[in-house]
Amino acid sequence: MTASGAHIEFRGVQKRYGAMTAVEHFDAVIEPGSFVTLLGSSGSGKTTLLNMLAGFIEPTAGDILLDGRSIVSLAPEARNIGMVFQNYSLFPHMSVAQNVAFPLAMRRVPKSESERMVADALAAVQLSALGKRMPRELSGGQQQRVAVARAISFGPRVLLMDEPLGALDLKLREALQFEIKRIQRSTGSTVVYVTHDQSEAMSMSDEIIILRDGKLVQRGSPKDVYDQPANAFVATFVGQSxxxxxxxxxxxxxxxxxxxxxxxxxxxxxxxxxxxxxxxxxxxxxxxxxxxxxxxxxxxxxxxxxxxxxxxxxxxxxxxxxxxxxxxxxxxxxxxxxxxxxxxxxxxxxxxxxxxxxxxx
Ligand SMILES: Nc1ncnc2c1ncn2[C@@H]1O[C@H](COP(=O)(O)OP(=O)(O)O)[C@@H](O)[C@H]1O
Ligand SMILES: [Mg+2]
Missing domain, CATH: 2.40.50.100 (RNA polymerase II/Efflux pump adaptor protein, barrel-sandwich hybrid domain)
Structure with a gap:
């Protein structure tokens, strides 16, 4: 699980679906090891951006670079990126440990090494004791922690999270926000986090990128976007104004x-x-x-x-x-x-x- 974060660059990235533009000419540089949040309401293009970075969606135009090298033609599993989805995406027929081992098996990591990496990942999310359980025997919060363990088990240099806590209640969400920050600090990976919840974005991020209708509206530290909103939309979307x-x-x-x-x-x-x-x-x-x-x-x-x-x-x-x-x-x-x-x-x-x-x- 030792990783150090990758440098990410979006260059003029665009995604169109027919006449509909989901993401419009997006430029951003994300520094290694930083925690950057894409914040926007539903339909603003957050998932589309994340999926283009992960390799599940191909951009219509533009380029995405990891450590200075274009990755748009690489398959998702060749990008060394871990991803946590909003809906619990655990394989229901596999145990917790098997779920966490899955990306390691995909990468043909030898069994003894894989066992150690699974144990490390489960320890990181504080679920060491539950490796043999099946997903249905876990609470929602535990399932999402397993999803985090699976995303970090192979030591990715980039961790993507698409509204990972959206389905959890407030107390649990706050506890997991804290855990995700702790894991990020210990792995050093670059995190791109997606949420529509401005308070979550404010409390977790080094930097926030605010999206509206597929366009970047403002980018800055939580303090910047709160104290210096670029326009009335940001002033009312981030906090109240x-x-x-x-x-x-x-x-x-x-x-x-x-x-x-x-x-x-x-x-x-x-x-x-x-x-x-x-x-x-x-x-x-x-x-x-x-x-x-x-x-x-x-x-x-x-x-x-x-x-x-x-x-x-x-x-x-x-x-x-x-x-x-x-x-x-x-x-x-x-x-x-x-x-x-x-x-x-x-x-x-x-x-x-x-x-x-x-x-x-
Ligand atoms: N496969 C698709 N076909 C057509 N339109 C899509 C598709 N995927 C997403 N969109 C549209 O692109 C826009 C951005 O979607 P999305 O990235 O999922 O937004 P968010 O994650 O911010 O809610 C939305 O208007 C959505 O309807
Ligand atoms: Mg989405």
Whole structure:
């Protein structure tokens, strides 16, 4: 199971099905040993990209390189890539150990060596004791761990995972996210992970590639895509954001939906501004009589709903324009008693203009 990650490069990769383009001119370099996630909603082209890398689908155009060598004409088993699929794909008539040994048998690894590699892979997913079980005798989480063991048993330099935890409940998903990260660190392999779950992408990845309709929308670290969303789609897809149309006139940024005209230096250097985005956690609620801190923007609103999320609250605010604004507030002993969070209360939503993201679409 000793592996070190491969360098992956997509060059102008495209996949068409008749008139339908599933992946459009995709370029990306993935560094050895990194954990990169393809994030997008259903139909955005994630599985198609992964299957082209694995060799199950041939690109219509473009090239895919592993360590600088084109692999598009290589059969899947010649690519040294391990893959975990969303649906439990274990062979039902084989034991756990036989499943994990399967890729080794395909590669004609001698039996004694294969036994050692199977034992290592099962140890990595903490299932050493269950080698003799049949898949039907395992829970869903255990089955997916066996699928991971099978994908890493032959020491692949690239590990692909297509929504591997999609069918599991939240607690188990979080535990397995942690295990997958641990396995990746110990094997050093390059991981390309697919999910439609932005929180999973945020918590696991070194880098996230956001796809929409077969096109790359933004690429960056979890922090980058959260703090600097490229457009309104990313701002609302990764975490929550309030978005509104905006217009700049000299030093004033007008946001009509929020009834605000904000003196702001940001984006004056010719940067187009068609919209703004504001994270709910950047909004502070105040009673109307509290003085506005210097440089804060302030909009009057009525509390329409309060959602409880354990240690924080999501407050739904109705602005005078009729538009909704979401404000996340931490719960404190004071806020539990506070009349500020009562439905129907008149409040002011306040924020610092530098927390606005200016968007050009
Ligand atoms: N074999 C196929 N024939 C025709 N269209 C396909 C085929 N496979 C995928 N597609 C289409 O390509 C697009 C991307 O699919 P896919 O890569 O599976 O998306 P994702 O994994 O992000 O949900 C979708 O619109 C899908 O319907
Ligand atoms: Mg898919």
């Amino acid at each position: 309030n978005t509104a149309a905006a217009r700049r006139d000299g030093k004033v940024l007008s946001v009509p939906d929020w009834g605000l005209e904000i003196a702001s230096e940001a984006g004056q250097d010719g940067q187009p501004c068609a919209a703004v985005a504001l994270r709910p956690e950047k909004i502070r609620l105040a009673t109307p009589d509290q003085p506005v801190a210097q440089a804060e923007a302030s909009a009057a609103a009525i509390i329409e709903n309060v959602q409880m999320f354990g240690n924080n609250l999501m407050v739904h605010l109705r602005l005078r324009s009729g538009k909704l604004l979401l404000a996340q507030q931490f719960r404190t002993a004071a806020s539990d008693k506070d009349e500020l969070f009562v439905i129907g209360a008149a409040v002011h939503a306040r924020f610092h203009p530098e927390d606005l993201h200016l968007l050009n679409d």
